Amino acid sequence: MNIIEAIILAIIEGLTEFLPVSSTGHMIIASSLMGIQSDDFVKLFTVAIQLGTILSVVVLYFKRFFQSFDFYLKLLVAFIPAVVFGLLFSKKIDDLLESPLAVALSLVIGGIILLFVDKWFKDGKVDNTKDMSYATALKVGFFQCIAMIPGVSRSGASIVGGMSQKLTRKAAAEFSFFLAVPTMFGATAKKLYDFFKDGHSLSGQEINLLIIGNIIGFIVAIIAIRSFIGYVSKHGFKAFGIYRIIVGGIILALLLSGNNLQVM
Template identity: 70%
Template sequence: MNIIHVIVLAVIEGITEFLPVSSTGHMIIASSVMGIQSDDFVKLFTIAIQLGAILSVVVLYFKRFFQSINFYYKLLVAFLPAAVFGYLLSDRIDKLLESALTVGITLFIGGIILLFVDKWFNKPDVKDEEEISYLTALKIGFFQCLSMIPGTSRSAATIVGGMSQKLSRKAAAEFSFFLAVPTMFAATAKKLLDFYKNGHVFTGEEIKLLAIGNVIAFVVALLAIKTFITFLERRGFQLFGWYRILVGGVIIILYLSGHNLQVI
C-alpha cells in the first residue's frame, strides 16, 4: 500500500461515508482497479480512517453535541440495536463481507428503493433532533442494523429509517450523522483490538499512512456533509438512487465477468 492508494481510499471514504451510496461498494471498485491486496493492514486502514470522518461530524455540529444530556441518551438508544446484533452476528457479517456479489446486488436494490423514498415519505412532522422521541430513536437504530448487509449503506438505512418515522430529510440526515459517531467509533475500536489480538504491531510507515488517511478523510467529509445537506433539501434522493444502480451494476458485471474484486 503506497501513498497514492492512501489518498484515493481516504477521499472515497470522506465522500461516501455519509452519503447513501455505500462506502464498501466504492472501496471494492477502487481496490480492484488499483490491484491492492487485501492484507490485514489494508482491511484495518479502511475502517480506521473512519475516525477522521467521525471528527468532521463533531466539528461541524460541535454545539449540538453539548446542548443537552438527552442528546446522548437518544444516541445511546439508537446505537444499542447495532451494538447487540453486531456482536451476535459478527461472524456472519464477516462472511457476507467476502461476497462482492452481495454488495453489488444490495447496492442495486437499495438504489431502486431510493428512487421512490421521496414519494413514500413526503409528510414530515419532525424537523429537529430535539423533537425525536426515544421510541423513534430506537426504531432508527433497528434500521441501522440493515447496514450490516454489505452494500446497504449505513447512511441510507438510517436516513430512510428516520424519514419513515416522519422526520424531515434534513433532520433524518443529521441524526444519521450523529449516530455515525458512536457506531463508527465502536467499529474502529473493535477492528484495532482485533488487529492487536492477532499479534500485529504498527510499523512507523503504517502509522504515517493512517495519519495521512485520517486527515484527508476528515477534510473531504467536512465538504461532503455540507454539500449533501444542501443537495438533499433541494433535490431529494433520486440521483443517489440512479447512482447506486449504476455502481451496483458495475460490481455485478465485473464479478460475473471473472474480475478478482478486492472485498474490504
C-alpha cells in the same frame, strides 16, 4: 498499500461515508480495482480512517453535540441495536465483506428504494432531532443494522429509517450523521483491539498512512456533509438511487462476464 492508494481510499471514505451510496461498497471495489492485496493492516486502515470522518461531524455540529444530556441518551438508544447485532453476527458480516456480489446486489436494491423514498415518506413533520422520541431513535437504530450487509449504506439505511418515522429529510440526515459517531467509533475501537490482540503491530510507515488517511478523510467529509445537506433538502434522494443502480449494475456486469474481482 502505498501512500497514493491510501490517499485515494481516504478520499472515497470521506466522500461516501455520509452519503447513501455505501462507503464500504466503494472501498471494496476501489481496493479491487487498484489491486490492493488484502492483509490485516489494509482491513484495519479501511475502518480506522473513519475516525477522521467522525471528527468532521463533531466539528460541524459542535454546539449540537453539547446541547443536552437528552441528546446523548437518544444516541445511546439508537446505538444499542448495532452493538447487539454486531456481536451476534460479526462472523457472518466478515464473510459478506468478501463478496462483491453482495455489494452489487445491495447497491442496486438500495438504489431502487431511494428512487421512491421521497414519495413514500413525503409527510415528514419532525424537523429537529431534539424533537424526536426515544422510540423513534430506537427504530432508526434497527434500520441502521441493515447496513451491516455490505453495499446497503449505513447513512442510507438510517436516513430512510428516520424518514419512515416522520422525520424530514434534513432531520433524518442529521441524525444519521450524529449516530455515525458512536457507531463508527465503536467499530474502529473493536478493529484496533482485535488487531493488537492478535499480536500485530504497526510500523512507522503504517502509522503515517493512518494519520494521512484520517486527515484527508476529515477534510473531504466536511465538504461532503455540507454539500449533501443542501442538496438533499432541495432535491431528495433520486439522484443517489440512480447512481447506486448504475454502479451496482456495472459490478454485476463485470461479475457475469467472468471478471474475478478481488476483495479486501
